[in-house]
Structures are given as C-alpha cells and as structure tokens.
Amino acid sequence: MSKTANSRTIARDAQTEAIKDVARRLIAEKSVSGLSLREISREMGLVSSALYRYFATRDDLLTALILDAYNDLGQAVERADARVARAGASARWRASARAIRRWATNNPHEYALIYGTPIPGYAAPTETIEAAARVARVLGAILSESRKVEAKDAPKNSKRSDVGRYLELDSLAAIMPGVAPEEYLKALMAWTTIFGFLTFELFGQYVGSAKNLNLMFDRVVDELAVSLNLEAT
Amino acid sequence: MSKTANSRTIARDAQTEAIKDVARRLIAEKSVSGLSLREISREMGLVSSALYRYFATRDDLLTALILDAYNDLGQAVERADARVARAGASARWRASARAIRRWATNNPHEYALIYGTPIPGYAAPTETIEAAARVARVLGAILSESRKVEAKDAPKNSKRSDVGRYLELDSLAAIMPGVAPEEYLKALMAWTTIFGFLTFELFGQYVGSAKNLNLMFDRVVDELAVSLNLEAT
DNA sequence: CGACGTAAGAGAGCACTGCTCTCGCAAACA
DNA sequence: TGTTTGCGAGAGCAGTGCTCTCTTACGTCG
Numbered sequence: 001m002s003k004t005a006n007s008r009t010i011a012r013d014a015q016t017e018a019i020k021d022v023a024r025r026l027i028a029e030k031s032v033s034g035l036s037l038r039e040i041s042r043e044m045g046l047v048s049s050a051l052y053r054y055f056a057t058r059d060d061l062l063t064a065l066i067l068d069a070y071n072d073l074g075q076a077v078e079r080a081d082a083r084v085a086r087a088g089a090s091a092r093w094r095a096s097a098r099a100i101r102r103w104a105t106n107n108p109h110e111y112a113l114i115y116g117t118p119i120p121g122y123a124a125p126t127e128t129i130e131a132a133a134r135v136a137r138v139l140g141a142i143l144s145e146s147r148k149v150e151a152k153d154a155p156k157n158s159k160r161s162d163v164g165r166y167l168e169l170d171s172l173a174a175i176m177p178g179v180a181p182e183e184y185l186k187a188l189m190a191w192t193t194i195f196g197f198l199t200f201e202l203f204g205q206y207v208g209s210a211k212n213l214n215l216m217f218d219r220v221v222d223e224l225a226v227s228l229n230l231e232a233t
Numbered sequence: 234m235s236k237t238a239n240s241r242t243i244a245r246d247a248q249t250e251a252i253k254d255v256a257r258r259l260i261a262e263k264s265v266s267g268l269s270l271r272e273i274s275r276e277m278g279l280v281s282s283a284l285y286r287y288f289a290t291r292d293d294l295l296t297a298l299i300l301d302a303y304n305d306l307g308q309a310v311e312r313a314d315a316r317v318a319r320a321g322a323s324a325r326w327r328a329s330a331r332a333i334r335r336w337a338t339n340n341p342h343e344y345a346l347i348y349g350t351p352i353p354g355y356a357a358p359t360e361t362i363e364a365a366a367r368v369a370r371v372l373g374a375i376l377s378e379s380r381k382v383e384a385k386d387a388p389k390n391s392k393r394s395d396v397g398r399y400l401e402l403d404s405l406a407a408i409m410p411g412v413a414p415e416e417y418l419k420a421l422m423a424w425t426t427i428f429g430f431l432t433f434e435l436f437g438q439y440v441g442s443a444k445n446l447n448l449m450f451d452r453v454v455d456e457l458a459v460s461l462n463l464e465a466t
Numbered sequence: 467c468g469a470c471g472t473a474a475g476a477g478a479g480c481a482c483t484g485c486t487c488t489c490g491c492a493a494a495c496a
Numbered sequence: 497t498g499t500t501t502g503c504g505a506g507a508g509c510a511g512t513g514c515t516c517t518c519t520t521a522c523g524t525c526g
Contacts (some may be wrong), residue, residue, distance in 0.1 A: 196429020
C-alpha cells in the first residue's frame with residue numbers, strides 16, 4: 001500500500017485530529033469568528049507556527065471542520081433513520097427531521113459553520129458537496145420508499161411540468177429514485193423548509209412569533225409530511 | 234425642540250452616514266468579515282481612531298448596518314407590494330416575493346448580514362426587531378386581504394388546533410388580522426420557505442440540484458400561493 | 467462680537483491576529 | 497550507521513480593534 005500506516009502518518013493524523021478537537025471546543029465556547037489559531041496552539045502547549053504544519057491556513061482548518069460537521073450530521077440522521085427503518089416512510093420522515101433538529105440545537109455553532117454565512121473563500125470542494133449530500137440522501141430514500149410501496153395513484157394531475165428547465169433531473173433522480181420528477185420541487189421545498197426553520201430558530205428570527213419551537217417544529221414536519229403524501233403508510 | 238438640527242448634529246449625521254456608505258461599499262466588494270474600521274478610515278482620509286467618535290465599536294457599526302439593511306429590504310418590498318396593490322392577493326404575493334429575492338440577489342452581502350450567521354454579541358435591540366418585521370408585515374397584510382375578500386369557506390377542517398401552545402397568537406394576529414389562527418403555521422412556513430430558499434441559493438446549497446433559480450423561485454412561490462389559498466381572487 | 471466649551475481628528479501605543487521564515491533536533495528510513 | 501524528512505521553537509511582519517492624550521477649529525451663548 002502506497003502511503004498508509006507509517007507510524008509517522010499515524011502520529012500526524014492524531015495531531016490533526018487533536019487540533020480539530022480543540023478548535024471545535026473553542027468554537028462551541030465562543031464562536032467561529034472568535035476562533036484563533038494562536039489560542040488553539042496555546043491550549044495545546046504549542047507555538048502557533050506549529051499548527052501550520054497541519055493546516056496551511058485558518059480557512060483550511062475551517063474547511064476541515066465543515067467537512068466533519070457535514071459528516072457528523074449526516075451520520076446522526078442516517079442512524080436515526082435506520083433505527084426506525086421498518087416503520088414506514090411517515091415515521092422515518094419524522095425521525096430523520098427530528099434528528100436533524102437535535103443535531104442542530106446540540107451543535108449550534110457547527111450548524112452555523114455549515115448552513116450560515118459561508119467563509120469568503122468558500123469554493124466548496126467536491127468532498128464537501130459529497131458530505132453535504134448525506135442528509136439529502138436519507139430524505140430522498142424515504143421519499144423513494146414511500147413511492148415504491150404505493151405505486152398507485154396517478155401523479156396527481158397531468159399538467160405537464162417544466163421541471164426539467166430549472167432542476168438537475170439526473171442528480172435528483174439519483175437521490176430519490178422512483179419519485180416522479182413532478183414531485184421534485186415539493187421535495188426540495190420540504191428540505192428547504194426544514195433547514196430554513198432551523199436557521200430561523202438558531203439565528204433568532206422566530207423571536208416574537210413562536211414560543212415553543214419543539215412543538216412548532218413537529219407541526220411543521222407534520223405539514224410537510226402531508227404535502228409530500230407520506231401519510232398513507 | 235430638544236436636540237435637533239444643531240448644525241453640529243447635522244454634520245455629525247452626515248459623517249455617520251458617510252461612514253456607513255463606505256462600509257457598505259467595502260462589504261459589497263469584500264465581505265462582512267473582511268470589513269475593517271482601519272480600511273474605512275483610510276478610504277475616508279481619516280485616522281482610525283476618528284471613527285470611534287461615531288461608532289463605539291465595530292459591532293456597533295455592523296448593528297447600524299443591519300438596521301439599515303432591514304429597512305432597505307422592508308421598503309423595497311413595501312413598494313413592490315404597493316405597486317400592485319389593486320391586483321389582488323395572488324399578484325401581491327408574487328410581486329412581494331420577487332421583490333424580496335431581487336433585493337437579496339442584488340445585495341447578497343447585506344442579506345448575509347441580516348439572515349446569515351449572527352454576530353457573536355447579537356442581542357438584537359428592539360429597533361432591529363421592529364425593522365425586521367416590515368417584510369413580515371407586508372406578507373401578513375396580503376394574507377389578511379385575501380381572507381377579507383372571501384370570508385366564505387369554513388376554516389378547512391375543524392380539527393381543533395393547539396396552535397396557541399407554540400405560537401405567539403397576539404403578535405401574529407397583529408400582523409395578519411382576520412386570518413384564522415389555524416392558518417398561522419402555514420403562513421410562517423411560507424415565510425420560512427421563502428427565506429430558506431434565498432439562504433440556500435445565496436449560500437450555495439442548491440448547487441447540483443437546481444440550474445435555473447429564477448424559474449425555480451417562481452415555481453416555489455406558486456406552490457406557496459396554493460398552500461396559502463391565495464389563488465381564488 | 468469675543469470668550470468659552472465642546473467635539474473632531476491626529477497620533478502614538480497596546481494587545482492581539484494570521485502567516486512566514488529560519489533554525490535546530492529527533493525520529494524514521496535506507 | 498548515515499541521511500533524509502518532518503516537527504516544533506522562535507523571531508518577526510503586516511494587519512487588526514481599541515484606548516489614550518493632545519491640539520485645533522468651530523459652533524454657541526453671554
């Protein structure tokens with residue numbers, strides 16, 4: 001094997017992970033904008049220049065944290081979904097949505113890192129896009145399953161849709177196979193509403209309008225389930 | 234009059250406004266995180282400490298910019314709505330939604346300033362909350378009008394709702410008088426979806442899923458109009 | 467109209483940041 | 497065993513937000 005498992009690369013990976021752990025802790029305590037490499041180094045008993053052996057730039061560190069956050073969230077949702085896999089699309093939808101919110105409220109700063117204002121030199125690498133798709137893949141699979149079970153009722157109405165003019169049909173078909181393209185928009189809207197809700201909740205836009213966001217979120221998820229035709233299980 | 238119109242306060246207000254203008258320009262060129270008081274001062278031919286006569290802190294400057302951005306957006310939407318005031322709720326809804334998106338895409342960094350990750354010492358002052366409500370007020374008024382016109386069809390189904398357990402009925406009733414509380418959730422969801430869409434669009438989450446966001450947005454607005462029962466005008 | 471008071475800007479300075487570069491040293495590899 | 501390679505230390509540069517003191521100029525009011 002080419003370059004795996006040198007005892008040097010093992011130590012390197014461990015140190016890299018340690019840096020990210022400290023960074024995560026500091027972000028949780030303060031915020032992402034308050035994260036400084038020098039404070040990380042101080043915390044680790046290192047000199048600041050040493051960190052540059054592992055991350056060429058502060059933004060590179062943040063990019064790595066973004067990737068981890070996407071994967072952490074993705075894994076949480078995948079597990080929540082798997083836990084109720086046999087319970088039908090409606091239950092899976094609810095469980096997954098709640099898992100998303102649970103992760104977000106437990107890790108608000110990491111949520112802001114991936115769904116908040118992007119860092120100036122954003123340019124999300126492919127790796128990041130891939131990790132970001134994990135959550136979408138779970139939701140897509142749920143929709144797919146629900147359509148497989150009941151391949152009955154004709155696609156609502158036959159108003160032929162121009163969905164191909166504004167959506168990437170191929171990638172969406174890969175995420176939710178078996179779902180009619182006419183339903184893609186509603187699926188994307190549901191996804192948008194979930195994360196729009198969390199962004200509004202965590203960033204304070206619901207102050208004054210809502211007082212019990214746990215309950216409100218559940219009701220929103222209910223409404224979305226209806227609009228996605230997930231109820232007849 | 235207590236303290237208005239001293240020629241000194243006039244000059245002061247002018248200078249304050251000039252600082253904000255330069256700040257806005259720099260934010261548009263770079264980004265909010267790249268905004269530095271020293272660069273503003275350089276741009277204005279001042280020394281950096283002079284700015285502190287006008288804003289005690291960088292965050293204070295940002296807060297002022299946030300307030301202005303909310304009001305700018307609010308005004309844009311109010312005007313767009315007023316322009317089609319007599320055309321019925323459905324047309325007003327579309328015009329207002331498009332005005333929101335137009336403002337957002339024209340001022341992406343200012344959008345990020347108000348709907349992106351909040352600045353650490355957030356604590357939105359009442360003034361800000363008030364300004365933020367302007368857009369909501371327009372959308373609420375549209376919904377109100379549509380319900381006034383057709384006070385007919387009974388409130389959908391009579392499943393008695395627990396909406397009072399999680400929403401602030403009083404403030405919402407003030408924003409959309411005449412609308413049944415059972416509809417508040419859908420209204421908030423529509424609002425959430427609009428801004429969730431823009432956040433996803435501007436922050437890059439639709440990359441790979443959508444290719445024509447103009448058209449997609451219009452379709453989303455259509456769907457929301459249906460879900461809000463705005464079509465029968 | 468002239469003296470006073472006040473506010474604006476200049477300038478130096480502090481503590482902090484990201485990042486660079488060079489220099490030893492120790493561990494891995496041949 | 498000798499050599500390469502990578503890690504951390506340390507000094508330093510340019511930039512930041514913010515504070516403090518000092519001077520100057522301009523409005524205000526007796």
